[in-house]
Amino acid sequence: MIKTDNRTIGDLDFTVTQLPASKGYPLFFKLLKHLGPVLAPLLGQFGDLDPKMDVKAALKRALPSIVMALASVDPLVMEQLGPELLANTQVNLPGRGLVQLNNIGNRDLVFSGRIKTMLLAIVHSIEVNFADFIEGNEPAVPQSLETASAS
Amino acid sequence: MPAELEPLWPCYRLVLERLATQTEIDTTMSIDDVDRLCIALDAWRSAKPEGSA
Numbered sequence: 001m002i003k004t005d006n007r008t009i010g011d012l013d014f015t016v017t018q019l020p021a022s023k024g025y026p027l028f029f030k031l032l033k034h035l036g037p038v039l040a041p042l043l044g045q046f047g048d049l050d051p052k053m054d055v056k057a058a059l060k061r062a063l064p065s066i067v068m069a070l071a072s073v074d075p076l077v078m079e080q081l082g083p084e085l086l087a088n089t090q091v092n093l094p095g096r097g098l099v100q101l102n103n104i105g106n107r108d109l110v111f112s113g114r115i116k117t118m119l120l121a122i123v124h125s126i127e128v129n130f131a132d133f134i135e136g137n138e139p140a141v142p143q144s145l146e147t148a149s150a151s
Numbered sequence: 152m153p154a155e156l157e158p159l160w161p162c163y164r165l166v167l168e169r170l171a172t173q174t175e176i177d178t179t180m181s182i183d184d185v186d187r188l189c190i191a192l193d194a195w196r197s198a199k200p201e202g203s204a
Contacts, residue, residue, distance in 0.1 A: 002181050021162050022173075024182040029158040130182070 005128045009120045012110070013092040016128040027084055028130055034077045035070075070119050082118070083107065085125040161185050168192065 004017045019027065070078070086101040091110050093099045099106050101121075111118040152160065165171040165188055171180060 001184060002179060018181045020177055021180045021182045021185040022159065022177045025158045025162060025185075028182065 003128070005124070007124050009124065010114065010117045012117065014121055014124060015090045015092075016125050017088040017090075018129050019088055024129055030084070031081065031126070031130075034073060034081060070122060082122055085122050085129075089121060089125055091121075161189050164189060164192075 002018045002020065004015055006013060006015050008014070018024070073081075083102075083104070086107060089101045090098050091101060093110060096109075099110060101107050101110060107118075111121075156163075161182075162171075162173075162176045162185055165185060166173055166176065170188055170192065171185070176185065
């Protein structure tokens with residue numbers, strides 16, 4: 001189920017709608033690819049993108065550091081990732097109503113002079129899109145399956 | 152599988168298993184939904200008695 005989440009950042013109300021899986025997975029791996037090297041010194045455990053790496057556990061630990069990491073990511077990378085992360089974000093802009101941040105004109109309109117707000121909006125999007133995924137919200141395995149598995 | 156398609160493997164897996172449609176994955180299912188279904192599928196697979204259909 002696609003979920004939405006509202007958050008007030010500064011004096012603006014943001015609404016993030018979660019990306020569908022076909023867009024979320026590629027973005028998640030892109031995020032990991034670009035933030036991984038930045039987070040490596042913080043975590044001391046990110047290496048190359050080994051397919052067997054426990055990415056959820058790694059990113060769960062990394063989440064609090066992402067704000068700091070975003071601020072130090074190559075601006076060119078942020079130019080690519082930022083719009084993708086904000087594509088499903090709306091902001092209620094006084095005097096203009098709901099503004100969708102899926103184009104550069106609207107992003108400039110909202111974030112001009114508000115760089116910190118933009119970073120926090122990106123973090124909000126990361127949380128909405130990937131926090132549960134990162135935390136490994138695993139469903140309980142039915143007792144009958146556990147029993148069958150153990151035997 | 153081409154490297155650019157690897158991130159989408161969990162989605163393709165559900166489509167191939169007929170547990171989801173491509174349309175659902177493109178519109179109504181989040182990565183949490185796909186992840187949970189894959190975990191459930193793995194649990195079911197590991198619990199299924201050998202020889203059962």
